[in-house]
Amino acid sequence: MTAVALFGAGRIGKIHAANLAAQPGTRLKYVVDTHQPSAQQLAAQYGASVTDIDSALADPEIGAVVIASSTDTHADLILRAAARGKAIFCEKPVDLTLERARQCAAAVKEAGVACLIGFQRRYDPTFAAVKARIEAGEIGQPEVLVVTSRDPGAPPVDYIKRSGGIFKDMLIHDFDICRWILADEAVSVQASASVLTDPAIGEAGDADTTAVTIRTRSGRLCQINTSRRAAYGYDQRFEVLGSLGMLQAGNHRPTEVTAYGGQQVSTDLPEHFFLERYRAAYALEMAHFFEVVQHGATPRTTVEDGVKALELADAATRSWQENRLISL
């Protein structure tokens, strides 16, 4: 039985708590959140206690921590948990600065603890099937990856100001998809971006619409297009052209109803947002974490992956700001 401390009782913390509860051989022991009522409610729901960071990490019974608190706390919690020898699951991004993220990676390595970063998309059944089929050779050598990633709407501008910018906050996932699907590292990044949905985003120094091109060591090309707003909801697709064919990962829909009306034939919009779209992925991700913790499975999304995605986000941010191609 692995006792677990959960840091963060917000939206994503609740998801992880529910998935934790369904894992055989695990027990949520502590919930920690600066917002006490949230912590208490979530703790009560799963028979856990509310405590603080120090106490949670000091408890030798705690074998694993799940970090789902705000981004600015990630690195500190990773470092402290690693120092205590706890297995770590941490939401992306590791940190907003490369230096600090690399420090975490080094600490994790030195401590020899397992550390999974929450790139949940890799666990999505559709995305994982594409990856497996590429590895099985179905499309030969991957050549081109096109990623479309659009949110239904922008977060509050206050959030955006603290987010590290669209490349670190939103595209971090897409950069991870690029590295994972192409199984190759970037040699250059070129990013364009615009403010097209809300001038306040521009005033906050950020953009809401981006177009990124990544070139890899073996000359593979990846194009990513993102927007903070799609009127039709959450749009999460990618396609990989290979020497022998192409694989597309499409959106998921709530139902398989097709309606024939007087004007058109229609189907459901995509699943509304990430909590719905990646429901299965979050569950599989947490199951994988405990396979790692309890059975020594090889982590599929490491802190190094977190660092590499951040390097790309950093380069893309500079490319956009300096209006030039950045070599890595």
Next chain:
Amino acid sequence: MTAVALFGAGRIGKIHAANLAAQPGTRLKYVVDTHQPSAQQLAAQYGASVTDIDSALADPEIGAVVIASSTDTHADLILRAAARGKAIFCEKPVDLTLERARQCAAAVKEAGVACLIGFQRRYDPTFAAVKARIEAGEIGQPEVLVVTSRDPGAPPVDYIKRSGGIFKDMLIHDFDICRWILADEAVSVQASASVLTDPAIGEAGDADTTAVTIRTRSGRLCQINTSRRAAYGYDQRFEVLGSLGMLQAGNHRPTEVTAYGGQQVSTDLPEHFFLERYRAAYALEMAHFFEVVQHGATPRTTVEDGVKALELADAATRSWQENRLISL
């Protein structure tokens, strides 16, 4: 807290046990199965005890029973549970004979207990969305219903011999869909059937492929086509033509991958069989049962629905055997 006794620890019993476990305010207290090891294993998994029918029903703490044992035990268990005042969830069919099924309906009515029949398809998100959209008037008056219902493969011939025949065993669900979707009762049934997949099915006195036409009181027409075998898996679709349009309920797929190869563009086969296809439906069905038991919700699939579907199955069987249209 509702204490529950589960009868039947087989394939479908396990599904119900898992869904029960996820219901707040319920507790699986007893598992009953003639096959002791199955009962013990399932009971252990959910902290329940193994007992026998009499003891389970005699326990005044038991508020609800879930009947997932073999078809020939359904009616007896319904009658005994109703007599004890227990809320009842029973898998379809109520019984293989109309007389006995009607006896159950009468007993349930007299006892004043809730009794849900496991027509799980009504709880499927896709099917339920079609129903809701018809009720909202999207396609005006329903006129034609076409139901396609195919299994990946036939059950063992031994099972078929005890099954009551394809109309009572397999089409019972489709007859329920017909009544539910068209919101109308049949006035005539015409059934054709063939043995096309396995001569042993014919030797057992049954058929494996059917084509049924139902006409309703208001002249609506329903066509059902079924087969015990589809090489591509489990095929569960229907479409409703109405005066203002059409709604189709399509198959669900494991992933949303589309593959472009040298010969074709391809997608996944449908979900493999009913356990996969109706996973969500089974969960929503059990949740609904406890809304009925604990909060007095109106049952959506009643024992009367079970009787009515059986009447259609009976008529279809006679239509096939006597090669003529049967009026109801």
Next chain:
Amino acid sequence: MTAVALFGAGRIGKIHAANLAAQPGTRLKYVVDTHQPSAQQLAAQYGASVTDIDSALADPEIGAVVIASSTDTHADLILRAAARGKAIFCEKPVDLTLERARQCAAAVKEAGVACLIGFQRRYDPTFAAVKARIEAGEIGQPEVLVVTSRDPGAPPVDYIKRSGGIFKDMLIHDFDICRWILADEAVSVQASASVLTDPAIGEAGDADTTAVTIRTRSGRLCQINTSRRAAYGYDQRFEVLGSLGMLQAGNHRPTEVTAYGGQQVSTDLPEHFFLERYRAAYALEMAHFFEVVQHGATPRTTVEDGVKALELADAATRSWQENRLISL
């Protein structure tokens, strides 16, 4: 160079005239229509002359006739053209009475002339591809055929009164599809029908919505559902379940645009009606007629096919009127 006489300058006559014009080695010499202005306009467009039936058939230069006039003239024109040794293309149906249709088949046989009946659907690229793939063994033995056939709207009631009824007028095509796709003959027909779209159709002694089941010699089952009205347009689909898989023939659409709006994802309605949907089929049908006439190709839709489809239509009409299964 084959000189051709065209009987009928209406909607379908114009289609055939245009397709004739595109055939190398053919010349439209005469247009005959009781409505002189239509005949003159069409003749002028293709450099043909207007004449009457007798003169057209008496001209020894005329090698082939295309009969696109009203149904009640078909049999007479076939008999007269056959007597003159002309190759014949005739729109469906051969006649509204079986006796007269069989008389035409006998006359054609005796005269030894080519006679194609305009079951244009057999020439449709999608439908023909399904047929070819079945013949290539892709789905093994065909077992079940489901045909959906819906018009965007009913013709005028005056037309319906002279049409021979929905089974001879509309389902004649679907009966031909059944025989062609299953490559088997019917042993029984059961037809249900309702008046659901317009009471005037019922007052005219006809129905507007039908559900037909056909059983073939080898036990294959075919279900046909039709309606005179689909709010979303012309719906022409069928699917064939075989021992090794299934093939579906879907609707064609004007464009391949997919629209993601705030409420739904939508695509075009199907091609509006038969002139649009079967544009390619009409062209390929006429090309085939001249392969038969000029190069001795084996006719793909014979007068015997016309007779057989009519037998089914006749049986279905009786099944509906007498409310019973009809054995053939």
Next chain:
Amino acid sequence: MTAVALFGAGRIGKIHAANLAAQPGTRLKYVVDTHQPSAQQLAAQYGASVTDIDSALADPEIGAVVIASSTDTHADLILRAAARGKAIFCEKPVDLTLERARQCAAAVKEAGVACLIGFQRRYDPTFAAVKARIEAGEIGQPEVLVVTSRDPGAPPVDYIKRSGGIFKDMLIHDFDICRWILADEAVSVQASASVLTDPAIGEAGDADTTAVTIRTRSGRLCQINTSRRAAYGYDQRFEVLGSLGMLQAGNHRPTEVTAYGGQQVSTDLPEHFFLERYRAAYALEMAHFFEVVQHGATPRTTVEDGVKALELADAATRSWQENRLISL
């Protein structure tokens, strides 16, 4: 009656000749090609004569010319035809050099003749429907355009050497789509490219796989990805995200057959290559040319469009070669 001279009797010349033949009020009078047998065969098929450039242009009866000869002849023929006051249809590109293309545009303007450039994709029913729906406001303001453009296989390396490179030869169409769909002009172009399908293409100084980002005056972003080879055929798609929704233009398929087999559900590959995919577009393009010539319609694809697309191709080529963003 407009008499027309056709320059070029190759693959695309034949398409134009056939479409010309179907235009009322036009007559193909001359066919000119350096390969006499091709010219003679095509001329014979449509009752035209073979002649040379001088004679064709000197004939005062010739009102329009169709230039479908090799790229290096385009500019010369445009200049000479303009000088003679002929209406001009010319295949893309106008020329491989911007200077010469601009010279053509100036000459056409000065001569006051109609000059259409063969960007046939603008006439494709699917693409044109997307454009019309954008103009009707369906998706609000366009923000992001993603273009996928892949050929089934590369042309011979000899052709590639004379082609002006992939950006001028292949992406010229995609650049035109960008300008047309976004209704905006580029302010910067960034192009990446790789040699992934055939080293000989790299040895010829060209690339076979590209990723281009274009930014427009109003900050709209366009991403284009192309490949000289797709194992599954000709892939021609684009999608436009706007403030109110998204429109996708998908591939066309030969048939609407869906096959359910033991391993997958599959549909046809896309139409094989441009002659099949754009069959309707070529016909509509030629019809539009004669609406311009005979009825004064406003040209939809002008020589200025040809110049602008070439400017983008030129900038993209430089961006790739110099590995930097090019401002326009």
